[in-house]
Amino acid sequence: MMDNSANQYTIFAKGEKAPADYFTGTAWIKSLVPADDIFNTVIGNVVFEPGARNHWHTHPGGQILIATDGTGYYQEKGKPIQLLRKGDTVSIPPAVIHWHGASPDSAFTHIAVNTNTQKGIVEWLQSVTDEEYNSYQ
Amino acid sequence: MMDNSANQYTIFAKGEKAPADYFTGTAWIKSLVPADDIFNTVIGNVVFEPGARNHWHTHPGGQILIATDGTGYYQEKGKPIQLLRKGDTVSIPPAVIHWHGASPDSAFTHIAVNTNTQKGIVEWLQSVTDEEYNSYQ
Numbered sequence: 176m177m178d179n180s181a182n183q184y185t186i187f188a189k190g191e192k193a194p195a196d197y198f199t200g201t202a203w204i205k206s207l208v209p210a211d212d213i214f215n216t217v218i219g220n221v222v223f224e225p226g227a228r229n230h231w232h233t234h235p236g237g238q239i240l241i242a243t244d245g246t247g248y249y250q251e252k253g254k255p256i257q258l259l260r261k262g263d264t265v266s267i268p269p270a271v272i273h274w275h276g277a278s279p280d281s282a283f284t285h286i287a288v289n290t291n292t293q294k295g296i297v298e299w300l301q302s303v304t305d306e307e308y309n310s311y312q
Numbered sequence: 313m314m315d316n317s318a319n320q321y322t323i324f325a326k327g328e329k330a331p332a333d334y335f336t337g338t339a340w341i342k343s344l345v346p347a348d349d350i351f352n353t354v355i356g357n358v359v360f361e362p363g364a365r366n367h368w369h370t371h372p373g374g375q376i377l378i379a380t381d382g383t384g385y386y387q388e389k390g391k392p393i394q395l396l397r398k399g400d401t402v403s404i405p406p407a408v409i410h411w412h413g414a415s416p417d418s419a420f421t422h423i424a425v426n427t428n429t430q431k432g433i434v435e436w437l438q439s440v441t442d443e444e445y446n447s448y449q
Contacts, residue, residue, distance in 0.1 A: 186380050187399050207378065207401050214374045214403060214427045216353065237351050241344065241423065243323050243380075262324050264344050266351060286378065288425060290351045 185284075186243065187220040193229070197299050199308075200227030202276070210292055217289040217296055223247065228276025228308060231300040233269070236291030240265040240275060247283030248311060249275045250303075256311040259283070269294065274303045278311070322421075323380065324357040330366070334436050336445075337364030339413070347429055354426040354433055360384065365413025365445060368437040370406070373428030377402040377412060384420030385448060386412045387440075393448040396420070406431065411440045415448070 181188045190205030201224040208218040215236070220243075228248065240249070240259070247259040252272035259265065259275070267273055269291070277283035289296050318325045327342025338361040345355040352373070357380075365385065377386070377396070384396040389409035396402065396412070404410055406428070414420035426433050 181399050208376055208403060213405055214376060216376060216425065216427045218376065218378070218401070218425070239345055239351060239353060239355065241355070262318050264355070266345060268350055286423070288353065288355070290353045290427075 189222055190220065193221070193227075197230050197232070198227060199230070199302055200224060200276070202227045202229070207286070210296065212293065215291055215293045217292050219287050221285055221287055223275075223277035223283045225277050225282055226279050226308075228303050229274055230302045231272055231274050233272055233298045233300070234267060234289060235269055235295030235298065236289065236293065237269045238267045239288040239290060240267070241286040241288065242283070243286060244282070244284040246278045246281040247275060247285065248278055248308075249273065250307075258311075259285070272300065276303075276308075279309075326359055327357065330358070330364075334367050334369070335364060336367070336439055337361060337413070339364045339366070344423070347433065349430065352428055352430045354429050356424050358422055358424055360412075360414035360420045362414050362419055363416050363445075365440050366411055367439045368409055368411050370409055370435045370437070371404060371426060372406055372432030372435065373426065373430065374406045375404045376425040376427060377404070378423040378425065379420070380423060381419070381421040383415045383418040384412060384422065385415055385445075386410065387444070395448075396422070409437065413440075413445075416446075 193202035
């Protein structure tokens with residue numbers, strides 16, 4: 176049985192399995208702050224198992240990632256993959272096409288802060304191919 | 313010499329000492345995301361040493377706290393002190409008078425997400441007295 180609680184090594188419970196429609200590999204999403212019209216901010220924690228990543232997507236109101244554990248990948252369309260390590264943040268402007276996930280040999284955990292959600296939260300695009308995922312140099 | 317770097321136990325470097333004008337006791341602030349007019353979101357990490365707390369204050373655009381380590385206190389004016397533990401979040405609506413900090417016997421770390429910063433970030437009020445701080449039941 177999967178232990179889905181937080182423990183001394185993690186901050187949050189793992190949450191729900193991320194939907195296969197928008198993720199490649201296994202990832203877990205724990206909702207922390209739901210949508211509302213006071214804060215206009217949606218926050219969740221995502222744990223990516225090694226090799227897992229989400230599909231290409233955009234955020235109409237932008238998103239800020241806060242890396243909290245492991246080693247991850249972040250890529251904007253047309254640019255090289257960037258490595259993300261514990262303590263790194265990434266500010267993703269509205270409409271920038273991108274994806275994020277774990278590196279091949281390490282799990283990766285980030286807090287995702289969706290900003291200006293009155294403009295929308297996410298628009299999903301195509302999956303990240305193995306060729307794209309393996310392009311890190 | 314104070315070691316101010318992140319290590320295997322912490323996510324962020326401790327940052328700068330919090331200003332005595334707005335804090336009682338010793339706390340450390342690491343800026344993670346500065347103010348801008350794209351994300352309208354300012355994020356920082358705060359480490360409170362045991363007994364440390366900030367002054368009463370409000371956020372014109374609201375704030376969300378994400379507790380990541382230790383045991384802390386949160387209080388809204390006219391209400392009892394609430395205990396905060398690793399993994400807890402608190403959504404503080406605009407204009408609500410409140411303070412936060414460590415409990416007396418444990419350090420406390422939280423990420424502070426200031427939302428809707430186009431409306432303002434923070435307005436500081438009076439300090440939290442020892443009587444107020446010691447009112448936790």
